[in-house]
């Protein structure tokens with residue numbers, strides 16, 4: 001893959017900056033005025049993304065969800081690109097364990113974390129920036145990125161060895177969340193009018209990919225000037241996010257407004273990624289989101305990315321292409337596609353928009 005070997009500037013851990021107690025943030029983290037959370041924005045503070053009860057979505061067979069639930073998911077995918085799910089089948093204990101294990105990792109001494117420092121070549125490990133643009137304005141967060149699948153990329157040596165139970169918990173969590181993603185993929189396929197295995201087959205069947213980015217947003221002394229994560233849509237297929245239920249931070253763009261998600265207890269936040277927008281010929285939308293930070297509380301979130309096999313061309317499913325609605329996107333492999341965010345960092349929806357077929 002055409003990528004770069006190293007970061008353009010020395011890496012500074014945002015957590016170290018935050019813990020140094022500095023009263024103002026370095027200029028590198030100050031966003032231009034229109035991107036700041038404080039930018040005058042007619043925010044609707046009561047709004048939330050839909051919360052959907054998945055009771056009935058279990059086992060490997062066709063799902064037994066009531067028609068009303070299927071409809072709720074269909075509307076959420078078309079109108080929001082985001083929804084929260086409750087009664088999703090993943091143990092609440094495992095969810096808490098996963099989040100708290102990662103929180104403990106980020107609170108380990110810096111030299112232990114530094115042993116996993118990442119590079120832009122694969123991004124695996126402990127990181128503090130996305131993109132390699134020299135002089136870029138940075139986000140107020142550190143992260144850890146690792147692969148679950150395909151097995152050829154899964155390497156326990158690149159996963160943290162501490163805290164003690166870390167690798168075990170990550171493994172178990174990944175297995176359970178991947179199963180949930182597989183079930184949601186069936187629902188999306190059926191809702192689009194296909195056989196339940198259609199989207200999964202387009203992802204390469206059993207050979208799909210899966211990875212995890214754990215985001216750590218330290219306290220920020222000037223939260224109005226910074227972002228924890230800049231606006232972006234997810235480049236992959238489907239994202240299942242475990243938020244910090246104590247600390248809101250995720251904002252989703254809806255009709256030009258930023259809506260702050262209010263996480264429900266033990267819910268996951270599910271969102272459509274660019275690859276499903278392409279496969280569904282834009283019937284389903286990958287929606288811009290960003291993360292705000294605050295001065296009182298740190299925040300930890302686990303973003304599980306369920307992706308197509310990385311070397312097969314992804315293009316709109318033929319049944320969704322007609323004379324009235326031609327294919328909106330040219331084929332591209334996920335390997336080619338994710339180079340954009342790896343090189344340029346989060347840039348709203350500019351990538352999927354740039355893929356539109358010329359007409």
Ligand SMILES: O=C(O)CCC(=O)C(=O)O
Pocket residue numbers: 213215229234241243249250289290291301303
């Ligand atoms: O931390 C969050 O709530 C969102 C994280 C996210 O958007 C991502 O990791 O891509």
